[in-house]
Amino acid sequence: MTAAAPGWIRRNRDLVAAPVIVVVGLAVVLLYTTNRQLDSVEQRALDPSYLWARFGEHIWLTVASTVVVIILALPLGIALSRPAAARIRTGTLAFGGFMQALPAYGVIILLAFLLGFGTTTAIIALVLASFLPVLTNTVVGLLQVDPALIEAARGMGMSARQTLLRVEIPLAVPVMVAGIRVALVLNVGTATLATFIGAGGLGEPISSMLYLGRGQAVLVTSAIVAALALLIDWLAGVAERLVSGRLG
Amino acid sequence: MIALEGVSKIYPKQSKPAVTELNLQVPEGAIVTLIGPSGCGKTTILKMMNRLIEPTTGRILLAGEDVTDANGDQLRRRIGYVIQQVGLFPHLTIADNIAVVPKMLGWDKRRVTSRVDELLHLVGMEPGDFRDRYPRQLSGGQQQRVGVARGLAADPPVMLMDEPFGAIDPITRERLQDEFLEVQRQVAKTICFVTHDLSEAVKLGDRIAVFAARGRLAQYDTPSEVLAHPADDFVAEFVGSGAAVRRLSLLPISQLELAEIVISGAGAAAKDRPVLSVDDAGRPSAWHHVPGSERRPALVTVPLSATVYEAVDVMLDGHAPVVVVVDDDGQPRGALRWDSLVADLRPNGQPR
Numbered sequence: 001m002t003a004a005a006p007g008w009i010r011r012n013r014d015l016v017a018a019p020v021i022v023v024v025g026l027a028v029v030l031l032y033t034t035n036r037q038l039d040s041v042e043q044r045a046l047d048p049s050y051l052w053a054r055f056g057e058h059i060w061l062t063v064a065s066t067v068v069v070i071i072l073a074l075p076l077g078i079a080l081s082r083p084a085a086a087r088i089r090t091g092t093l094a095f096g097g098f099m100q101a102l103p104a105y106g107v108i109i110l111l112a113f114l115l116g117f118g119t120t121t122a123i124i125a126l127v128l129a130s131f132l133p134v135l136t137n138t139v140v141g142l143l144q145v146d147p148a149l150i151e152a153a154r155g156m157g158m159s160a161r162q163t164l165l166r167v168e169i170p171l172a173v174p175v176m177v178a179g180i181r182v183a184l185v186l187n188v189g190t191a192t193l194a195t196f197i198g199a200g201g202l203g204e205p206i207s208s209m210l211y212l213g214r215g216q217a218v219l220v221t222s223a224i225v226a227a228l229a230l231l232i233d234w235l236a237g238v239a240e241r242l243v244s245g246r247l248g
Numbered sequence: 249m250i251a252l253e254g255v256s257k258i259y260p261k262q263s264k265p266a267v268t269e270l271n272l273q274v275p276e277g278a279i280v281t282l283i284g285p286s287g288c289g290k291t292t293i294l295k296m297m298n299r300l301i302e303p304t305t306g307r308i309l310l311a312g313e314d315v316t317d318a319n320g321d322q323l324r325r326r327i328g329y330v331i332q333q334v335g336l337f338p339h340l341t342i343a344d345n346i347a348v349v350p351k352m353l354g355w356d357k358r359r360v361t362s363r364v365d366e367l368l369h370l371v372g373m374e375p376g377d378f379r380d381r382y383p384r385q386l387s388g389g390q391q392q393r394v395g396v397a398r399g400l401a402a403d404p405p406v407m408l409m410d411e412p413f414g415a416i417d418p419i420t421r422e423r424l425q426d427e428f429l430e431v432q433r434q435v436a437k438t439i440c441f442v443t444h445d446l447s448e449a450v451k452l453g454d455r456i457a458v459f460a461a462r463g464r465l466a467q468y469d470t471p472s473e474v475l476a477h478p479a480d481d482f483v484a485e486f487v488g489s490g491a492a493v494r495r496l497s498l499l500p501i502s503q504l505e506l507a508e509i510v511i512s513g514a515g516a517a518a519k520d521r522p523v524l525s526v527d528d529a530g531r532p533s534a535w536h537h538v539p540g541s542e543r544r545p546a547l548v549t550v551p552l553s554a555t556v557y558e559a560v561d562v563m564l565d566g567h568a569p570v571v572v573v574v575d576d577d578g579q580p581r582g583a584l585r586w587d588s589l590v591a592d593l594r595p596n597g598q599p600r
Contacts, residue, residue, distance in 0.1 A: 158321070
């Protein structure tokens, strides 16, 4: 284990950058803030317990919407990758591309008028915004599996289902995880818009402080969102590395 | 034994059949090579045997049992399958790749492990070195050895092989073919072997099935018959101008009448027969006299177990019009002369 450590570190050196940027960036912002006089409005917005609650909402919006995307988009992607679905594959992916092109800001407001304000609507909007990367990567990941492997599997007597579970999905997992990573990062960013329909999140202090012209507080809260996005992307990157590590 | 009876295949939206009314019987324990030009349907025919492609009409018989409507997945677990691209699963170790079918058949762990080791030995790979490696760590030749081992894993009576050595460099291919024949001597499977390489078909096949377009079986016979007596113009053209030379590789020297040779010093000088000097152990050391040639030619020997093709090869290589045939102990058994070889192999067999 100790003998393997240097090689392991060398291979994954690129993964060190993100945490360092996050820590250094947050430290700089905090140092800058503690040396400044804050008025009562800013103090209320930067109160740790208030920020912590918004942070919790933000995480919930991100995680819940990503989980829903995984639950819906993975099976749909698997179904679309089957030969029987070849005819509707292109059309469905094109429709997904169209949905993706809609601006998240407009979607979230329109959905609020249709479904009412609140967290559920925000999660639905986030699901719509991050559905396509997971769907596309699932389909692409499964279609790029070497047909010779599928022929070998079927030729040895694996059923279509066994071939999918034991050969196709394991080989498509790295691409699928990459899609989920994109969805997560999209959702962290888009969740800042949830505040406009009363679903909280870290967008709330940002938009209110922007409204009241408190640049100092905007800087701090924006820095927290940016750090969160980088961190989640980093975690997903580590997960991706672990999953695909077996395949080199 | 596997047999196709009146099998046709018509692909949807195509008016003409890909395979028409085919009858083909592969005898127990024999290698049958399926050969023909590209697109003649030989791979389709192979895939109909394990029903990866379903025949439109006709019956498939496996060991006398009609399996035309049997469960396809169950059927395929009883038939070994080896393809050109090998198709080893990159996320599984060599051992796990070989173990796929035994595990599906519910073998217990110990039996699977010992079978994997046995098969790796059989294909000439040390289990301790290769068991836990991944396919990408193996050369192409090693991968195809594992592919063959995987096909043999559950000890199926029938093996289907689709150009298994087609993507491998010529030198490695030659070696794999020899090893494959050696393995077959031990396991004696019924094998269908698709190839587009006539030399391979001749070398490996106990019988050759030559296919013309639309899966028409143009000739089904032993390699020497196919080469010597093509059934029709198509086969004659397909077998081509190299047929006579190829036939030499099917002809063992032991089946020829060899020219008598005289050992020098052992009796009267024979003007009309070649005279050979031997060493103390009785092995040939040099020519003493060869009738019809002014200078004594270089001494070349060839084992009795070799083919005429190999004898011709050493003659051309050594610029020798005559070659000494020796037995396993190195004792001379006779001579093979270039001029008599040419005369005897004339189609009409007429003497000079």
